[in-house]
Amino acid sequence: MTLAAPPRQRPLTRALVPLGLMFLAVGISVAVIFPFLSLFLSTAVHADPLRVTIFLVASPLTGVLIASPIGRASDRWPIRRKILIGAALAGLAGSVATMFIRDYYVLLALNMPLFAVAGVLFPQSFAYARQVLERDSPGHAAMGISALRTVFSLAWVGGPALAAVLLDVGGFRLVYAMAAVTYAIAALVAVVWLEDIDPPAPVVVDAGGDQPVVSKDASSPARWVIPLTVVAFVLMQVPMTLGVQALPLFVAEDLHSDASRAGLILGLCAALEIPLMLGLGALTTRFRLRPLLLIGAACGVAYYAIAFVAPNIWVLASAQIVNALFIAAISGVGISYVQDLLPNEPGRATTLYTNTFPIGSILAGPLFGVAAYLGYRSAFGMGSALLAAGLVLLFVAGVGARPSRAAT
Known part of the structure; x- marks a missing residue:
């Protein structure tokens, strides 16, 4: 028999509003940068096609390598909110640096790891949302995740168009300034509205003895x-x-x-x-x-x-x-x-x-x-x-x- 306390039911909107703002900020931050990254490297940094290709391949690979251990660590200790704050601040630092740095190798060495850390905002936001929704409204967890994913999609509807306007008005410096603002908003939301959440408790089963047994396979x-x-x-x-x-x-x-x-x-x-x-x-x-x-x-x-x-x-x-x-x-x-x-x-x-x-x-x-x-x-x-x-x-x-x- 599974021994577990009944979940606390809370209004779903209470969980979704701050998380929705977080997802909107994360979505806009990515949507204003990513579509014009190759153009930025080609025109502002004056990178040749080979170096642009190296950057575009190395950046997502670095993100994969960094996200995996962070994902495992976030499930072991109650640090997911701190990870969100740190990732948002890394994105803020990377955006501010890119406003001024135009040397290809400096960008490759500095900004690639910063934006790779910032990239964990996406999976860690969903992981945080999953825990909150399972706690507050377990029967609507999947629906809440889909709703938050929709907010991210909405950010992509307007983000590239906003970036195009900013590019015409102030160039890439203004585009990355906008990204810095959105990362700052994401960090602020995590600091002010989000709370620390303990890792999911292991499944405990009654093995018929005096002590309950933690099941790793259940x-x-x-x-x-x-x-x-x-x-x-x-x-x-x-x-x-x-x-x-x-x-x-x-x-x-x-x-x-x-x-x-x-x-x-x-x-x-x-x-x-x-x-x-x-x-x-x-x-x-x-x-x-x-x-x-x-x-x-x-x-x-x-x-x-x-x-x-x-x-x-x-x-x-x-x-x-x-x-x-x-x-x-x-x-x-x-x-x-x-x-x-x-x-x-x-x-x-x-x-x-x-x-x-x-x-x-x-x-x-x-x-x-x-x-x-x-x-x-x-x-x-x-x-x-x-x-x-x-x-x-x-x-x-x-x-x-x-x-x-x-x-x-």
């Missing part, structure tokens, strides 16, 4: 489930990056339309993605996560297959509802799914999930080169095949997962 899936799940998500992340990279050239060269219409396609997808993410979040209160995730992945297979054979821009546009459902499921429900697989390790679980983004982006680079050689339509054929493989792995991994909202 809440964990089979050993091979987590690596297989991570590989599945990596395979599903690659097409997201590859599809965005290839879309303008595919529209121009294969569909014989204006390349600018790619922006309209992406905007349409983003507009559909946000309500769908909220809708799927609401469905998590009534349905198990695994079927929702598998349906979303199947929609991804269907979208990339449709894009592969699309004869014109209108077919591609009409298929964005399927693409948006895929992205909403993978980006929203996917986080809660992995967290459910490791309920006692929210930091590690969320870090494993978020690390699939940069790894998928790195793997998409060589495939984009293949698509440039074979024709940009082939990028969507490769994307559909990768998603089909990811769907199969996700299904197989679910068979070995423990009985939970994620696996059953």
